[in-house]
Amino acid sequence: MPAIKKRRVQEENLVATPAKPSEPLDNSDQSPEPEQEDQSQAEKRPKSFSELGVIESLCDACTELGYKAPTPIQEQCIPVALQGRDLIGLAETGSGKTAAFVLPILQNLMENPQSLHSLILAPTRELAQQIAQAVEALGSLISVRCTLLIGGVDMISQSVALGKKPHVVVATPGRLLDHLENTRGFSLRQLKYLVLDEADRLLDLDFGPILDKLLKILPKRTTYLFSATMSSKVESLQRASLSNPVRVSVSDKGQTASTLLQSYLFLPHKYKDIYLIHLLNDRAGQTAIIFTRTVNETQRVSILLRNLGFSAIPIHGQLSQSARLASLNKFRSKSRNLLIATDVAARGLDIPSVDLVINYDLPQDSKTYIHRVGRTARAGRSGHAFSFVTQYDVEVWLRIEEALNKKLDEEKISKEEAMVFAERVSEAQRAAALEMRDFNEKKGSALRKKGGKRGRDNMDEDEG
Template identity: 60%
Template structure:
């Protein structure tokens, strides 16, 4: 009974309690994290805990199951990694924790944080995701790492086919971006995983939004959980300047080029709705001399990580992405987000624009609205509860770009066509093993071949 009372009081006092705690609690040590891990936080430059960490860590250390409602960039990886490492120090054990994530990039990112936090205590992680050779993963699992970070599909694969690998001794399960794991139709995989891990475990479920599917999963997977919410209902950050542009769809490319010129010197993340459009737009911009790189589900794993690292290292200032990339990726500096294709789910708008104006910096988000997108745009405005202003443009200046853009579009189409033919030939020779986010066995090789020649000229 006492536990449920504590739970209720937490729920009811949620907002004021957080405020008080933020005032009082200044360090990870105050939250109950052991000294070794506090030092690791210092080395990573984590001077003080974020809101979600202040709420979740003490409860996790008490052994409670947790539902964390927090957006990307809120420090939620630390909120589950620190309690898990803390517990691992107390009772060292192999195959101690499993973290499920929707995408491979996020899995690698979480693994990096675990390894950085646990470097002084020798924590070993294995990342088990699609698009990477199964055999080497089986070998990594045979060494029985402490932490397994996986996408559900590939993990099931190993649970069924890798001899000697099981999770029967597992102590912690984390589902990060649970809403997205479920939206990507991994429900059956998650159910299978829940069946083969111990009932007697601690479970942390993190999600940016509380959907019906997430509530159902919560009932199936968590015992008497405590809710830690830090994001209020779908708000977008105050320092974010949001605009829209109403334009005929045939002029989208031209307006994009105009905006990139107008706001030159900033880093951009441009969202497209399909892999194909991401690729086409990247080629178009490269033909016009912009340093643009694509990131989407049809690229092989190594290419995706390569793209991401170039952008992170500021070697490229424009990243074009599908929604694959829009959530959970730790991309530190984006000054401007452009919704080149409006998101079909209004909640995705929140996640996309969440790439900018992070950690107290300001940022811009510009959404292109064509004659076909009006209803979707109204839904977005309704969701965030504000009317967006128009981004100011000089239409005569925009129209002066038309000729150059049309020429670049022609080149981009030709390159895509050539690339498509090359791909057909190579697919007959080679089977493809990409399995994340609907990659339909298509590998993008645009970065090679013709593009390189073009630069050399």
């Protein structure tokens, strides 16, 4: 972000331009069922954040970040949030929901400055880091202090950061509870805002018991819950943690971006590597995320591609935190143009300008498929998603097509053209097999040292 002259938050005399007044919403009905936002009333879409009631300094930060106009989730959530209501936002990743909850929080912070004002919980380390970066960028003009609490990082340095009394804490649940139990002087008794981002994923990762403990500790506060889906677990969490919320939904179930081209390749299982090399050769120079089902296969395909001269890098839950962040940063900066990933990269991460998504291994359900292919064709850009369908995947693929409610086009590659690469691929496979033997030996040794136990510190690793 360009250097901006900062105006420091002075907690004793910070003054903000008040938000535009809104029509009060009736709070008399205390039923736990959330109200449904009436989208038909919004005939004219706001062209700027100031029209939503966002104050000038935050609008300037949006402009600096290149936010030209509010997205649908932002235009519906921000006015409600500025009225102080609890909020449920249902939207897919890539919809701009981070700014939808960060902007109202920062605006309230300017009007009511205090330390430890807001807590944002996310299921994975990468998503938490991304949210923290958004908080710092949007709050740059008012020097908002934000602390990130995630596993895989030294707790002492995090404790020091907490001692400096940040305004906003972004955390994964396990590491946050560790600090609440062990860091002297750290308390959230004065907390004003709680955000549960990717709530469906938080519960999928078995954070339920930790969330229950946290909700008992936290005081009465304004709560925002954001989720891609409203599952029964999320419904239960909503009833336990929100008071008379407004529900906003801009999620089209089972839909993918209109600018996304989707096709599949029907091929023999034993030739998957060969067809992958043909496809990547055909589209040399383009950026791609290649999704596999397991950590082992992610590592193997990454090694295979590097042996064949491709600029590939892996990301999965068994890499160290520093290695995972390094992979993401190299891919974002385009020093590597191929990211080989488990579903740790399928949702929540904002990686711009991805040309291709390749489902080397098919996901087991349509929801994961939609999240995977949503890594490309973002923010109005075009993109292409290819899925490898072998003789063993036909049933799964038919289920995905049924959920999408359409038949996708088949990408035809002649076997003769693909088999030109057979000899080179075979040599690279043998070399990759030797490297994988070393990788698995190291992994087994590390697991034995840990005793095979998964504690709070690595619950946020999303094994993929």
